[in-house]
Structures are given as structure tokens and as C-alpha cells.
Amino acid sequence: MEGQKAVPKKNHRKYPIVNFYWRKLAVFAFLFAVLGLGYTSVQTYKADTNKYTPPTDSADLTIALKIAEDGSVIVDGQKLKQHIDTSGSSDELILPILDNTGIGYSSVHILMTLPKSVVKSSIYEIKGIHGVDSTSVAAISDKVIDYYASGVGPDSTLSVIIEMPPGTVDPPLLFKLYAAVANIKSSAWYIVALALPILTLIFMIGFITVESKQQKIDIPDKETDSPPMALPPAIAGVLYHQNVGPREIASTLVDLAERGNIYILDKERDFAFVKNRYDQRLLSYEKVLLSKIFRASVVSDGAEIEQRINNHLYSKKISLVASGIYVLSTRLGYFKTNPQRVHRKYQIVGMGAFFTGLACFLLSMLVFTNPPYILFFWAGMMLSGLIITVTARRIPNRTAIGQEMMSNWLAFRKYLSNPEKIPFSFENQELFQKNLPYAIVLDCEVAWAKRFSEQDFVLPNWYVSDELSPGLQDFCLSLFPIVSYVARSLASLKEPGFE
Known part of the structure; x- marks a missing residue:
């Protein structure tokens, strides 16, 4: 970049862009194992129950x-x-x-x-x-x-x-009934099996679209150069995304560092979080998040965090973090009902359809002869249940206050993502890191960083690197993968119903 002295490039540890959530993979592997075991057991059961044992006392x-x-x-x-x-x-x-x-x-x-x-x-x-x-x-x-x-x-x-x-x-x-079902042609089952999830997806998209149109969020013509309210970034994020995801956790980590509660260390092919003296004004969900990262030690490095994450299928603490963000945003009047409850209601319907399909899938293997084409119908029901479960988090739930506040945050997002460069000033040196947590939850952290690309970058005092005089680009290429990796890994630990 212009105005900066060339420094040797550092080989940062590369964190995966596409991450495998082994805990969820294990759950689905278990379900497929149940299907396989059920099919084998059913075939064995059929063979045993239909077998006639003749007498042996005569030729x-x-x-x-x-x-x-x-x-x-x-x-x-x-x-x-x-x-x-x-x-x-x-x-x-x-x-x-x-x-x-x-x-x-x-x-x-x-x-x-x-x-x-x-x-x-x-x-x-x-x-x-x-x-x-x-x-x-x-x-x-x-x-x-x-x-x-x-x-x-x-x-x-x-x-x-x-x-x-x-x-x-x-x-x-x-x-x-069995005979009537068995008489249905296989092609009809194929069509139904494909149509069921497709129609479910169309219905959910249509339902979300209609609900979104009923929420009148004014798209601002002008930008505002400051946050509409001094809200925690995670609250602005859940208002924007309507669910607690990796970005809400990542922005909270950066915000905690900006407020002096933690340090982020960029070490050679590794990273670490260092505990500082905690602010007395920490919110409850922030305390829970910090307790997940730090235990008895002051320093928590990448290997320790990764091991702690891999030791759990789900984490009660991360679920409490999500719940705390939802509760606070609802108390502020931004949502008609706690988004977690809205999501859970539809997710119960989705998971009910999934497990009903799974149970009927196994039962059909017991009742019907080969080939049991009705299995395609139950497979379609299972897929439909998953579609409902995944799309439920997109159902809008903002109040009139939440819609107005959302419009204000969109005006601030317009400022953050403006391609125009910000001129140098001593006040602007801290502006980048001050608004960085908000840029993360508003999906524009890269655009926000580009606005400062022509300035001499001053490293935040909460960020420690073993690289001499890193520029803005090096800082972003190091910080963003670290907080993204940790946030995505932690977000995957949320218990079912806390999405």
C-alpha cells in the first residue's frame, strides 16, 4: 500500500473457508447407521418370522x-x-x-x-x-x-x-390399505418424493417473502456516519440477521478486545487470546462467552480452544450466549416475540416431520415387500422437515420499533460500505477499529477496511503480532481468519432450538 514501508510477508496459519462440523456430521452418521441397522434388522426379522420349522421324526x-x-x-x-x-x-x-x-x-x-x-x-x-x-x-x-x-x-x-x-x-x-399403497406405480412415488421437498421449499420462501413485505423497512437514501445507538454489536447483528450466528460471536470477540477485556495474539502459524482485567459493565452473555474461551488460565491458545470445541457435541454455554442475545434484543422492543421461540416453533414442526418420516421409513421396511417404493415418500418428508428446520431462522419477526431501528442501521451500513476513501486525520486513526465490530455483523468488514487503505495504519493496542509494523492488509488477513474460525466453531456448538 502507498505510504507504507515494505515488510517481509508472514506465513499466516490458514483456517478453512469451508469447515466440516464434525459434531453435526456425527449426528447424521448416527441417523444413517440407525437406518442401515433398522433395514438389516427388518430383513432378519422377516426371514425369522416367515420360516416354518418342519418335524424331523419322519422321512x-x-x-x-x-x-x-x-x-x-x-x-x-x-x-x-x-x-x-x-x-x-x-x-x-x-x-x-x-x-x-x-x-x-x-x-x-x-x-x-x-x-x-x-x-x-x-x-x-x-x-x-x-x-x-x-x-x-x-x-x-x-x-x-x-x-x-x-x-x-x-x-x-x-x-x-x-x-x-x-x-x-x-x-x-x-x-x-397396504394393497392400495402397493398398487401405486413407482413413478408416482418418485414424483411425490421430489415434489414434497420442492413444494415445501417454495412454501417457506413464499411465506418468508410475504412476512418480509408486511414489515415495512425503509431503505435509506442517505448514510449516517455513526451507529444509531450505542448497542452491543451482537444486538445490531441479531436485528440485521434475525438469528445469532458466527458473525455475532466474532463481533463480540472484537468488541471485547476493543473495550480492553482481552488481547488477541497473532503468533507464528497460531493465535491466542489473553485475558485482561474484565470491565464491570460486561453483559451476562459476554461473561459466558469469556468463560467458554478461558478457564483457569490467563492465556488460551488455538490448540486449546480447538480441543475444547472438539470435546463437545453441543455446548450449554454457547446456547446461553445465543439465548442472552435474543432475550436482550427482545427486551429492547426490537422483536414481537423472542426470535429463538419463533425459530423453535417451526423447527419443532420441521424436526417432527423429519423423525416421523424416519419412523415411517423403518416401519415401511418392516411392512412392505421389496421394492418398498413408499420409502421415497418418507425420504421426501424427511428432506422437507430439514428444509423447514433450516429456513425457520429466516422468518421475520421485527416490531415497528425494530423495523425503524433496522432502517437506521442500514443507513450506517451504507456509510461503512461506501467505496470512498476516508481522508487521514488523527481522529480517524481509531475510527476503523471502533466501528469494526459493527462492520462484521453488518457483513461489510472488507469494504470498511478498504476505506482506510490509503492511510498509515496504526495497530490497535489490543492486537499483538510478532510481525514488525504490519499494515492494514496484513492485519485484516490475520485477524479476520482468527475470529472467523473461532466464531464459526463456537456457533456450531449451539444446542438444537437455539439457532
Whole structure:
């Protein structure tokens, strides 16, 4: 930059622009593990419940198989979980009656009794694989069929099949619903699965747009060169963003440093926060935030902060920080209702839809046969729930006072982001760092820094660097990644419902 002496460039530690929140990743990994385990358990359950155990005391086996009027299947007095399938053009049963039993039989007779005299109008056959000498089927009467097999080996599979006229059995209501759902074409499920989250997203965008238009926020034509009120930066941030995020935490850290409560150290490929004597006027959420960064020690370096963050899935302290900011901004009259409560109400709806979809997803794997196309519907519901949960924080909730104050802060933001350079003066030397916390929460810290690019930069007394005479650009390239990394990491620790 002009007017500055060239200094050797320092290799700053690079913090990721895109960060993986391993705690949330672990939660979703757990959910997918539950889905996988549930699917495996369901398949095992189906195999176990449908398996018939034949007697072993004779080489000649006779099995009594009865189809009840409600479509249930009874083998030797044992009611199986398998049921007559009425979802197709016929009432159908495909039953592996013997499947790798480990016992051989000279002959097997399976006497099937039907609920009605429909043998002549039915299609039936027997299939044997893996060591069956011969098979045959014969109608004994209008209601009884004899499935016969000889030379059935211990590793063989013997299945009986019958297709009866539709309406032969009268299943319970639940099975009728099952048949109706199963008859829906797979393409319809695909369309519904795609349409559900898309329509949910369109609805949420439309709802937020309508609510935003009802809040009349005047876009200022002129800028103001000072904050409308001496508010904590985080309060201005939650008024602007309507939720507590990384920028609110980052601005609070810089503001605490500007007020002399902490020092920020830029070390070679590392950083640290140093505790100073605390101001007696610290707000409650600021005290909680400082207690999260500092414990017993005066210095908290990057490795210690990172370890402290990685040791928690969620943090009660960070949730209290967010809650404190929400409560204070609501008490000042900027919001009709605590934004946290508004967000939580819709997030409960979203998470309710998600977990309902998850539960029905697992239940469908238990009830339906392959391929269970209804799973796409439940997957669409789960995605819709996530969309509601994520977009809920964008729902506007400002009061008339909040709307007016928002307009005033937009006028100040216009001043911060003005591309015109600020001329040098001794008073302006501290102006940059004084308004920097507000520039961070108003999303214009880079534009604010550019306004001072033609001045000789004076390093803030709360910022310590091992680099000699760093310029404004070096200062920003060092400070912004530090506070951004810490703020994003801490913000990811908020408990569900504190977004």
C-alpha cells in the first residue's frame, strides 16, 4: 500500500473457508447407521418370522397349509406373518415352505386348503431347487390342493405358489390399505418424493417473502456516519440477521478486545487470546462467552480452544450466549416475540416431520415387500422437515420499533460500505477499529477496511503480532481468519432450538 514501508510477508496459519462440523456430521452418521441397522434388522426379522420349522421324526412329511378368509396363512396350526398379497390382479401367495432345513425327506405332501371353492379358477404350482428329484401338483377337491415333491435334499428350497381370483380373501383394513399403497406405480412415488421437498421449499420462501413485505423497512437514501445507538454489536447483528450466528460471536470477540477485556495474539502459524482485567459493565452473555474461551488460565491458545470445541457435541454455554442475545434484543422492543421461540416453533414442526418420516421409513421396511417404493415418500418428508428446520431462522419477526431501528442501521451500513476513501486525520486513526465490530455483523468488514487503505495504519493496542509494523492488509488477513474460525466453531456448538 502507498505510504507504507515494505515488510517481509508472514506465513499466516490458514483456517478453512469451508469447515466440516464434525459434531453435526456425527449426528447424521448416527441417523444413517440407525437406518442401515433398522433395514438389516427388518430383513432378519422377516426371514425369522416367515420360516416354518418342519418335524424331523419322519422321512415322509405331510404339511397342512390353510389359507384363512382374512388372508392369513396357517401351517400345521402355526400362523405365519406372511399374508395373501391382494395388491395385484389376483390374490397371490408365494411361500418357501422348506428352505435349507438341513434335513432330507423321501416325500413331501403339502395339503393347501383354500377359503373358497376356487381351485378350478386358480393357478398353482410348486418349485423345488438345490436337490429336489420331482414335483407335481394335484387338485383333491374344489378347496384342497396337494403339492407333492420327492427326494427333497437337506439344502433344497421348496416353494408353493397359488394365484386365486381377486376377492377370494377379505383382508383386514390395514392390509387393504397396504394393497392400495402397493398398487401405486413407482413413478408416482418418485414424483411425490421430489415434489414434497420442492413444494415445501417454495412454501417457506413464499411465506418468508410475504412476512418480509408486511414489515415495512425503509431503505435509506442517505448514510449516517455513526451507529444509531450505542448497542452491543451482537444486538445490531441479531436485528440485521434475525438469528445469532458466527458473525455475532466474532463481533463480540472484537468488541471485547476493543473495550480492553482481552488481547488477541497473532503468533507464528497460531493465535491466542489473553485475558485482561474484565470491565464491570460486561453483559451476562459476554461473561459466558469469556468463560467458554478461558478457564483457569490467563492465556488460551488455538490448540486449546480447538480441543475444547472438539470435546463437545453441543455446548450449554454457547446456547446461553445465543439465548442472552435474543432475550436482550427482545427486551429492547426490537422483536414481537423472542426470535429463538419463533425459530423453535417451526423447527419443532420441521424436526417432527423429519423423525416421523424416519419412523415411517423403518416401519415401511418392516411392512412392505421389496421394492418398498413408499420409502421415497418418507425420504421426501424427511428432506422437507430439514428444509423447514433450516429456513425457520429466516422468518421475520421485527416490531415497528425494530423495523425503524433496522432502517437506521442500514443507513450506517451504507456509510461503512461506501467505496470512498476516508481522508487521514488523527481522529480517524481509531475510527476503523471502533466501528469494526459493527462492520462484521453488518457483513461489510472488507469494504470498511478498504476505506482506510490509503492511510498509515496504526495497530490497535489490543492486537499483538510478532510481525514488525504490519499494515492494514496484513492485519485484516490475520485477524479476520482468527475470529472467523473461532466464531464459526463456537456457533456450531449451539444446542438444537437455539439457532
